[in-house]
Amino acid sequence: MSILPDDLNWNHLRAFLTTAKAGSLSAAAAQLGQTQPTLSRQVAALEAELGVLLFERIGKQLELTRVGIDLLEHLRPMGAAAEQVALTASGQSQSIAGLVRITASDVFSAHRLPDVVHLLRDQAPDLRVEIIAANDIRDLMRREADIAIRHVAPEQPDLIARKLNEISGYFYASRTYLEHHGTPQSYAELPQHDFVGFGDPKRMIDTLAPMGISLTARNFRCGSESGLVAWELAKQGFGIIPMVSSLGDTTPDMERLLPQTSPFQIPVWLVTHRELHTSRRIRLVYDTLADFLSKG
Numbered sequence: 001m002s003i004l005p006d007d008l009n010w011n012h013l014r015a016f017l018t019t020a021k022a023g024s025l026s027a028a029a030a031q032l033g034q035t036q037p038t039l040s041r042q043v044a045a046l047e048a049e050l051g052v053l054l055f056e057r058i059g060k061q062l063e064l065t066r067v068g069i070d071l072l073e074h075l076r077p078m079g080a081a082a083e084q085v086a087l088t089a090s091g092q093s094q095s096i097a098g099l100v101r102i103t104a105s106d107v108f109s110a111h112r113l114p115d116v117v118h119l120l121r122d123q124a125p126d127l128r129v130e131i132i133a134a135n136d137i138r139d140l141m142r143r144e145a146d147i148a149i150r151h152v153a154p155e156q157p158d159l160i161a162r163k164l165n166e167i168s169g170y171f172y173a174s175r176t177y178l179e180h181h182g183t184p185q186s187y188a189e190l191p192q193h194d195f196v197g198f199g200d201p202k203r204m205i206d207t208l209a210p211m212g213i214s215l216t217a218r219n220f221r222c223g224s225e226s227g228l229v230a231w232e233l234a235k236q237g238f239g240i241i242p243m244v245s246s247l248g249d250t251t252p253d254m255e256r257l258l259p260q261t262s263p264f265q266i267p268v269w270l271v272t273h274r275e276l277h278t279s280r281r282i283r284l285v286y287d288t289l290a291d292f293l294s295k296g
Contacts, residue, residue: 008049015042016054017075020064021290022162030274031160076291097126100285103145107227109133111247116292120285127281146282147289148271161271164293168263170256172248176237184240184257187213194239197223198230204242211264268293 019028019039029036047054054068064072104113109131117129132145148154154161171190173183184190190213197204197220205215222238224230234241235254245263248254270293272286 009045012042012046012049013075014079015039016046016068017072017079019043019055019062020068020072020075024062027160027162076294096124096281096284097128098281099128099130100147100281101130101132101145102147102149102285102289103132103134104149105151105227106133107231107244107247108149110228112293116289119288119292123288124281124284127284129285146272147286148269149289149293150269150271151266153267153269154271159271160274161269162290164268164270164290166265166267168245169242169266170245170248170261170263171240171258172234172243172251172254172256173240174235174237175253175255177234177239178255180237183255186258187211187261190240191215191219193219194221195219195223196230196234196239196241198227198241199225208242 015028015032018031019025022028022031025036025039025043029039032039043054050071052067053065054071055062056065057063102109102113110133113131117131120127120129153163173193177194181193184193195204195215201217201220201223204220205217208215220239222233224233230241231243231247231251233239234243235251240257242264244266245256248256270286270290272282
């Protein structure tokens with residue numbers, strides 16, 4: 001069956017786009033202010049219009065089919081354009097003002113968020129953005145921030161959470177350190193080396209254990225609660241450190257270790273309050289972050 005652009009229903013396309021981005025019908029229905037059965041019918045109607053299956057139910061989770069993944073890539077720009085048209089038509093983009101606080105790790109805050117702030121300044125010149133660089137998991141329910149970028153899923157049911165993607169990480173060390181201590185050739189050799197810790201060393205030990213890397217507190221002879229300080233210590237030759245490849249691969253004199261191994265994957269979650277639906281400034285910042293960070 002041939003489908004013409006005029007035959008497609010935007011409400012059905014929006015239902016699919018929101019469900020795919022939210023990860024569930026219930027979350028998507030909450031974002032659109034609809035009931036779950038209504039949204040489900042709209043998605044089913046789009047599947048009938050196109051003659052394809054867009055979602056598969058795996059247990060309690062919805063998984064995109066290959067066709068669904070392809071359709072989502074085409075619809076993302078349409079969704080962003082529709083949002084911008086709505087803002088522009090009503091003059092909202094230029095009139096959005098006030099403070100929005102974003103919390104993320106200090107490394108993420110320093111190396112990823114400035115690009116987002118540039119985008120927001122172009123869209124809403126009167127908007128003020130405060131970045132709270134913190135490696136601990138800030139509690140949005142206590143209003144310490146408006147939007148959080150986290151690497152673990154939040155547990156509070158009253159928050160809106162969306163997993164955007166996963167970023168790759170590897171182990172890195174400075175050339176100075178490797179010249180003095182040698183370059184490890186396998187995970188089995190890593191416990192023979194010094195590590196630079198950021199945050200709680202025990203948490204890092206527990207995180208690396210499932211990878212077959214058996215470290216102890218003795219491996220962490222120095223470290224910092226600050227990821228930026230820990231990265232600087234590693235650059236100065238104090239030990240090996242895990243880091244996202246976007247930073248590690250672009251830092252002079254830092255070497256990626258064990259390049260033959262698969263990267264470890266770090267999830268990126270975008271979290272905010274339920275008032276996302278009623279606050280224009282939070283909605284704008286949330287959508288801009290989601291679009292920017294979804295691209296990797």
